[in-house]
Amino acid sequence: MELRDLIVGGIAGLLVLVLFFEILRGMLTKNAKGAWDAHTGTVGKLRARGFVYRREQPDLNRYLFGKGVFVGCLFPGKNLSARECVRKKDIPEWRSALTDVGETAYLIFTLAIPQAGDGSEAELPEMLFVPVSDTEGKWKPAAGALSVGEKLLGGRFGQWLGTLRGVSGVHTVGEHLTLIIPGQVFGKDYDALLLRAEEAAVAALPAIPKELRNGQ
Structure with missing residues (x-):
C-alpha cells in the first residue's frame, strides 16, 4: 500500500471518529437541555401556583x-x-x-x-x-x-x-x-x-x- 493511500485512509478514519464524537456530544447536550428545560418548567409551574421553591x-x-x-x-x-x-x-x-x-x-x-x-x-x-x-x-x-x-x-x-x-x-x-x-x-x-x-x-x-x- 502506498504512503498516499495510508494517509488518505488515516484522514478518513479520523473524520469518521470526529463525526461520531460530534453526534454523541449533540445527543448528550440535547438530553441535558431537555432535562434542564423540564426542571425549569416544573419550578415555574409551582411558583405560578403560589409555591416557594x-x-x-x-x-x-x-x-x-x-x-x-x-x-x-x-x-x-x-x-x-x-x-x-x-x-x-x-x-x-x-x-x-x-x-x-x-x-x-x-x-x-x-x-x-x-x-x-x-x-x-x-x-x-x-x-x-x-x-x-x-x-x-x-x-x-x-x-x-x-x-x-x-x-x-x-x-x-x-x-x-x-x-x-x-x-x-x-x-x-x-x-x-x-x-x-x-x-x-x-x-x-x-x-x-x-x-x-x-x-x-x-x-x-x-x-x-x-x-x-x-x-x-
Whole structure:
C-alpha cells in the first residue's frame, strides 16, 4: 500500500471518529437541555401556583420542623439534606422536600396541625407509624411513644392510616404531621403530587384526639 493511500485512509478514519464524537456530544447536550428545560418548567409551574421553591437545604429536619424541634425517629442516625424544597407562600408550616436514602428518593411532606376552635394546639409526642407489610391497610407504631401510638391505632387516627396508599411512614412531633412517600421524582406532575399529599394529611386533622392538645 502506498504512503498516499495510508494517509488518505488515516484522514478518513479520523473524520469518521470526529463525526461520531460530534453526534454523541449533540445527543448528550440535547438530553441535558431537555432535562434542564423540564426542571425549569416544573419550578415555574409551582411558583405560578403560589409555591416557594428552593433547590436544596443542607439539613432536612431543620428545614421541615425548624431549629428548636428535636426529631429522633425520622430516618434515625442519618444526617440528610433536602432537595427540591417546596412550601406554600402563605403557610410557612406547609413544607415538602425530596431526600435520598440509599438509592431511594422520598418525598417528605409535613403540615402543622392548626389550632382548634377553642384555641388549643396539638402537642403530639414523637411517633413513627409504618404499614404492616403483609396486611392491607394495617399499620403499627415503629418508634417513639409506642404506647400512645397503640392507643391512636384503635381510634379515628388508625382508621385514617388505613386509608393511605403508597405511603411508607407517618411521623408526628409537636404540631407536625408528616407523610413519607417513597420513589418520587421532581417532574411535571409534582404539584399534583404535593396537593394529594396535602389532602391526605388534612384528612387526619379531625382524627387528632383532644387529649393530645394543650389545655385539654
